[in-house]
Amino acid sequence: MRLPALVVSAAMLAAATAASADPIADRKADMKERAGLLRVLAPIAQGKADFDAAVVLDALEKLDANAKATDVAVMWAEGTDKGDTKSSPRIWEDMAGFKALADKYEADVAAALAANPQDLATFQNVFGAVAANCGACHQKYRL
Amino acid sequence: MRRRTILAGVAALAAAGAAALWFASAPDRLDPAVIAAAPAGDATRGEHVFWAAGCASCHAAPGVTGEARLRLAGGVALDTPFGRFVAPNVSPHPGDGIGGWSFGDFANALMRGVAPDGRHLYPAFPYTSYARMTIADVADLYAFMRTLPPVEGRAAGHEIGFPYNVRRGLGLWKWLYLTPAPAVTLPEPSPEVARGQYLVEALGHCGECHTPRNFLGGPDRTRWLAGAPAAAGPGRVPGITPGAAQVGGWSEDEIAEYLSSGFTPDFDSAGGAMAEVVLNTAELPDADRNAIAAYLKAVPPVAD
Numbered sequence: 489m490r491l492p493a494l495v496v497s498a499a500m501l502a503a504a505t506a507a508s509a510d511p512i513a514d515r516k517a518d519m520k521e522r523a524g525l526l527r528v529l530a531p532i533a534q535g536k537a538d539f540d541a542a543v544v545l546d547a548l549e550k551l552d553a554n555a556k557a558t559d560v561a562v563m564w565a566e567g568t569d570k571g572d573t574k575s576s577p578r579i580w581e582d583m584a585g586f587k588a589l590a591d592k593y594e595a596d597v598a599a600a601l602a603a604n605p606q607d608l609a610t611f612q613n614v615f616g617a618v619a620a621n622c623g624a625c626h627q628k629y630r631l
Numbered sequence: 632m633r634r635r636t637i638l639a640g641v642a643a644l645a646a647a648g649a650a651a652l653w654f655a656s657a658p659d660r661l662d663p664a665v666i667a668a669a670p671a672g673d674a675t676r677g678e679h680v681f682w683a684a685g686c687a688s689c690h691a692a693p694g695v696t697g698e699a700r701l702r703l704a705g706g707v708a709l710d711t712p713f714g715r716f717v718a719p720n721v722s723p724h725p726g727d728g729i730g731g732w733s734f735g736d737f738a739n740a741l742m743r744g745v746a747p748d749g750r751h752l753y754p755a756f757p758y759t760s761y762a763r764m765t766i767a768d769v770a771d772l773y774a775f776m777r778t779l780p781p782v783e784g785r786a787a788g789h790e791i792g793f794p795y796n797v798r799r800g801l802g803l804w805k806w807l808y809l810t811p812a813p814a815v816t817l818p819e820p821s822p823e824v825a826r827g828q829y830l831v832e833a834l835g836h837c838g839e840c841h842t843p844r845n846f847l848g849g850p851d852r853t854r855w856l857a858g859a860p861a862a863a864g865p866g867r868v869p870g871i872t873p874g875a876a877q878v879g880g881w882s883e884d885e886i887a888e889y890l891s892s893g894f895t896p897d898f899d900s901a902g903g904a905m906a907e908v909v910l911n912t913a914e915l916p917d918a919d920r921n922a923i924a925a926y927l928k929a930v931p932p933v934a935d
């Protein structure tokens with residue numbers, strides 16, 4: 489269990505640190521990965537899928553690795569506001585505010601993982617805090 | 632002699648034309664009998680109307696959450712092709728807000744776009760949708776908004792260039808586009824679809840962004856909810872009819888879920904102005920979100 493997660497996060501870290509030729513494609517892939525993990529977690533939180541602590545932990549580990557590997561300064565580098573992107577121009581007008589929300593999201597994901605939820609109520613609680621970040625950030629910084 | 636007669640005739644015609652335009656552009660208020668016959672408002676029901684009508688999205692300070700969304704100091708700016716519109720203070724403050732407005736003043740602003748002093752309001756304030764409200768809902772909303780905290784201070788004024796700064800001209804615009812008639816005619820709608828139609832077309836004013844506008848800023852009702860370029864800012868507002876490329880494929884449950892949590896079926900989440908809208912629709916009962924979804928499945932499909 490642990491080893492694949494480590495390998496995945498190491499690979500993602502490498503991907504994020506390597507000066508990428510296409511930050512727009514990278515950040516889209518980054519967000520798509522989050523969406524894929526939410527597809528596992530959200531139905532459980534909504535009671536549409538059964539709670540399974542191992543499945544939840546696995547997805548939270550991947551979400552945590554993704555958050556830690558997301559380098560705002562690289563993926564939303566200067567000059568990447570033009571092109572096929574739904575990132576709002578406001579990001580580059582207020583990089584500090586954007587970074588603060590990214591940091592808050594990363595902290596909330598880490599807290600959810602650290603909680604290691606063993607029952608649905610605990611999971612719903614920590615997951616709710618994580619999911620609220622999506623709308624909060626998109627409201628300001630996504631078109 | 633003959634030339635003078637013609638000139639006089641032309642002048643008379645021009646004067647008659649100007650008088651006709653002046654008359655046609657006059658504020659058209661509600662029938663006072665309708666206002667007098669309105670039921671007493673109920674503030675609890677009015678809060679429901681408040682969220683369904685999305686008032687806080689423009690009239691609360693930009694970007695605030697929670698209780699602060701009930702402080703209606705205004706200030707949200709909409710930068711459109713016609714200029715910059717700034718939402719005013721509509722808190723019950725007597726001087727800076729609308730604390731001094733009678734129920735009739737309030738109803739005429741909402742349903743006819745007429746200010747208490749008779750000036751036309753700009754349709755950035757979606758009275759073209761609110762014109763379809765029931766007078767009972769307007770009364771409930773009035774009662775609720777009286778309970779909100781008065782906030783001092785006026786929002787900045789609009790920045791509108793000529794000719795759009797001639798408010799009288801809005802009378803002609805209203806003559807063309809302001810109607811309480813439904814936007815689409817649905818054959819024998821179920822009670823749920825009818826409720827959804829009211830929520831979408833009147834309170835939710837969804838068509839203000841999701842329906843394309845012509846060069847005069849009037850809605851193109853043949854392409855109702857078919858999607859449009861964003862009126863304020865960059866980007867595109869997607870179509871939401873059954874024929875829409877993306878949302879057209881969503882089930883009723885998925886639409887209702889989106890209006891509750893902001894998550895799409897792909898677990899993308901609402902962005903920009905729509906994230907603000909979800910803050911409002913999240914406050915509605917499930918039955919209302921389901922009704923909106925049922926209506927969106929019943930409107931004519933248009934490709935976006």
